[in-house]
Amino acid sequence: MHEMSLVQGLIEQLVALAAEHDKQRILTVTVDIGPLSGVAIDSFQFAFDILSKENNLTNEASLTIINSPATFRCVQCGHEESAAVRPDQCSKCQESLLIPEGGDAITLNQVELE
Amino acid sequence: MCDACGCDLTHTHTHDHDHDHDHDHKHTHNSQVIEVHQNLLAANDAIASGNKAHFEAKGIVAINLISSPGSGKTTLLEKTIERLKGTIRIGVIEGDIETDRDAQRIRAKGVPVIQLTTGGACHLDAAQIHKGFHLLEHEPGGDKLDILFIENVGNLVCPATFDLGEHQRVVLVSVPEGPDKPSKYPKAFISSQVFVISKTDLLPYFDFPVAEAKADALHLNPRLQVMDLSSTTGEGFDAWIEYLTSLHSKNQSTGA
Ligand SMILES: Nc1nc2c(ncn2[C@@H]2O[C@H](COP(=O)(O)OP(=O)(O)OP(=O)(O)O)[C@@H](O)[C@H]2O)c(=O)[nH]1
Ligand SMILES: [Mg+2]
Ligand SMILES: [Zn+2]
Ligand SMILES: [Zn+2]
Ligand SMILES: [Zn+2]
Ligand SMILES: [Zn+2]
Secondary structure: OHHHHHHHHHHHHHHHHHHHOOOOOEEEEEEEEOOOOOOOHHHHHHHHHHHHOOOOOOOOOEEEEEOOOEEEEEOOOOOEEEEOOOOOOOOOOOOOOEEEEOOOOEEEEEEEEO | OOOOOOOOOOOOOOOOOOOOOOOOOOOOOOOEEEEEEEEOOHHHHHHHHHHHHHHHHOOOEEEEEEOOOOOOHHHHHHHHHHHHOOOOOEEEEEEEOOOOHHHHHHHOOOOOEEEEEOOOOOOOOHHHHHHHHHHHHOOOOOOOOOEEEEEOOOOOOHHHHOOOOOOEEEEEEEHHHOOOHHHHOHHHHHOOOEEEEEOHHHHHHOOOOHHHHHHHHHHHOOOOEEEEOOOOOOOOHHHHHHHHHHHHHHHHHHHO
16 A cells, blocks of 8 residues: 555655664654544554554654544635534534535644754 | 643744753653644645655646546546547546556546556555656656646545645545535545536436535535536536636646
């Protein structure tokens, strides 16, 4: 699955950050996986558990995954609501066509190293 | 404030400069928290933008075809090439996990084609397309194209995450797969401009409520352009050809 390639890229980025900051160990990693990113959180965690063990810098790192909501805009009345799961209809006018905005990013937010 | 310990030192600086961390911390730990806030796809997306610029410099519209294995992507391309022969110059980049069978089928239709094999990976990424497009440019006829089709690896999930630099993304679902694909695999439908229901000649043999599948897809993405067609009988093919022709003429009028 593509979660493996994404985690591979993440680990490369962590290694680069550690080198840049002259650190020997990655302690914690926080990643924000948007609800519309097409990334399965369990698979991402699973890939991280496996791939982080293969590297001395990351083998003790713990991963925190957060899931920031997306914004859904109503095509009828323009009302916007933010939700982690697509609402069935607009809470203002009951229209069922809602255009998603954002929520599709996978972001490395924060790294703690020593 | 420092997230690691709560001290009021500013650790939220960006890290494109050289800095040292010998400031006096009142605590003994020497761990450091770095705010990165970088998209994990940033590297892919940067290459994708480069690809798009490259396509545009050559006046090409690029289309990324995404579907499960066997939905009829290669067959759609074969028929499309036949229909547009002599009017629109087509090139193809084929992505598969193994084998160059799809490229052979396209080459038999007389258009330039490059086969990319991902060696196990379930999607194409922008770097592979960058390489593939340079190879395509050196194929006979590959230097002057109007439309570039990229047939992604047969997979409705993973390819949706990776921008290749395409202008249009087309997602296919064939009648035998059933109508619930949009709800089950939303990302491909949210990120596409066109949804094609393929193999409509098989509708008599499968329970596939076309209107329901279209409504589900539009529910996810109201901007989707939806069409249904059969590559075997040619039914519904005119709308597809019309879509490609108008993409091409729009591109010519803006690109000149
Ligand atoms: N009945 C019917 N069969 C079709 C149609 N289009 C394609 N097929 C058949 O479906 C099978 C798969 O078609 P392909 O075009 O190879 O599908 P694909 O999406 O390129 O497959 P992968 O590249 O392996 O993902 C072949 O046996 C085709 O002959 C159609 O419109 N109607
Ligand atoms: Mg194919
Ligand atoms: Zn995958
Ligand atoms: Zn509304
Ligand atoms: Zn501190
Ligand atoms: Zn190049």
